[in-house]
Amino acid sequence: MKRITRSLFARTALTLALAFIVFQAAAFWVVTRTLIVPVAERSADDLAGLVVLSAQTWVELPPQTRAAFERELARRHGLRLTTIDVGATADAPHFAFRTQIEDALSRRVGDAVELRGVPGTAAAWLDIPLGGHDLRVGFFPDRYAVKLPLAAIAVIAVGAFLSLLTALFLVRRITVPLARAAAAASQVGAGELPEPLPETGPAELAELARRFNKMAAEVRELLDNRTTLLAGISHDLRTPMTRLQLNLEMLRDAPSTARIDRAVADLADMNKLITGYLELARTTQAETKVRFDLAGLLEEVAADMGLTWPSAVPCEVEAGRLAVRQIVSNLIQNAQRYGGGMPIELVLECADKQARVIVRDAGKGIPDDQLERVFRPFYRLEASRSQATGGTGLGLAIVRQLAESNGWKVRLKNRAAGGLEAVLEMPR
Structure with missing residues (x-):
């Protein structure tokens, strides 16, 4: 009770x-x-x-x-x-x-x-x-004797009763969705993905349900990414560790500079994998926003990545500088890896309320049904796990999570002339 x-x-x-x-x-x-x-x-x-x-x-x-x-x-x-x-x-x-x-x-x-x-x-x-x-x-x-105005009393009583029933009906329309959201939140806390809440009713409750459904999906995706991350660590590190162990065992009997070089290369591969995992793990937190010139940052990134960057009009934005730099660097690196050796185009479009950074390549592009899948951790169009033919499969996953944690949008689309276009959109 x-x-x-x-x-x-x-x-x-x-x-x-x-x-x-x-x-x-x-x-x-x-x-x-x-x-x-x-x-x-x-x-x-x-x-x-x-x-x-x-x-x-x-x-x-x-x-x-x-x-x-x-x-x-x-x-x-x-x-x-x-x-x-x-x-x-x-x-x-x-x-x-x-x-x-x-x-x-x-x-x-x-x-x-x-x-x-x-x-x-x-x-x-x-x-x-x-x-x-x-x-x-x-x-x-x-x-x-004056009669009691029973009609007036009845009107007051019926009016109060109907008003009470109406109020209770309205309150129930509010409390039932809240109770349903509380139960769904308990499921999310237990690591389960509840059924999506109905996005109906008053605008405020519909918006609450919409945001909760999005949050639940993001939490579930985060848990899936964590599971995938652990599985990827186990899978991707096992091969270089096995090679490293084999080379070390063989060095006992026959010291060799070549074996030492291979062992050092294996350590470098493991360090690269661990660095990627740590970068992915850090993308869930938004960076502190600062005011800076986006055109100047792109000029620095282009110079580091070996691209030719034409002069651009200054474009002031308020965002996380390191996050923008990492996203653009990963997009350029992805274009260089899969662009078929063709020149990479870096474009800045600066409007009053929004800035767009565009990276274009002239490679084979990506099948339309996989444009969203490539943002998943460890998802690669190239089936093998070789570092020679592709990366770790974390570059675009890092890009997507960095963008979402900072409130930006990243999307891919195939170009009509061939190749892929990656677009980063952020408010100014």
Whole structure:
């Protein structure tokens, strides 16, 4: 029970229920004080005035006409006027606004009036000493008592009930997706990939579901990359380590400069692989942004990579300088490796809100159905694992993760004239 009351739906429902109860009570009080009670007091005063006026008229009438007056008074106004003791010894029946009627009669008569009743009847009686006569006046409360405005009360109650149901419906529309997102988050925390959340409903909840689905996919991809990374380390390091161990064993019996050179080459290969793994592992964190000239950075990269870079108009951007440098370097290196020895083209397009760095080669390109797959860690179009025919398969994976962690976009597309075009897009 405690767990249920701690939920957002239960707390919101209880809060709304309390608010509507308070609202209904306040509305009833306002209607009562501003409408029901004033009407009741006016009706009570009118009844008291009719009673006193009828008694005074009866006293002033000739005795032979009083009986007719009594009958007419009973027929028209439901009042009984008599000098006979009717036996009103009991308390009068309780009815709404009895107090207001007694107060009004007391003011008119000039003395405290307490309504009495005859056992077994619904009439209320009062005594009025007037003109030497003890007059007894009776009336039926159902005719003169102000009725409670049941229609108004019903409207308020139904309105509050419908408002409460509507509020609970809206709250449930909010809390159910949140509960579903919480359950899915628990699955993500356990390393599972939950079913995508429905991206429907209010704009805020749909956006929350959309971002959560993206986050869950990224987490799953990160876990897959970690598994692939460990598998790649195990696979790619095993071959040079085996060669290195073999060369070291053979050096025991026959020292050779060539074997030492091969051992050193194997160590270099392992160092290169480990460096790539560490670079991939570091790409999940965004670099601190600084303001720098992108054209100047590309000039430095082009010089380091042996490319001819024409002068370009300065293009100020705010981004991670090292991340941009590594992405462009990896794209150029990839173009040099698979560009068929043809010249590499490096282009900078600087717009008001966006900067685009384009690397073009004239190689064979990539099949359209594999343009996204090449961004996976260790994925290579070349089937062998030889360092002579290709890299480690981490270059484009590093590019994609660096771009995503910094909020940039990297895409590949085949050129109509042949070759591949890699585009890095970043806001200025």
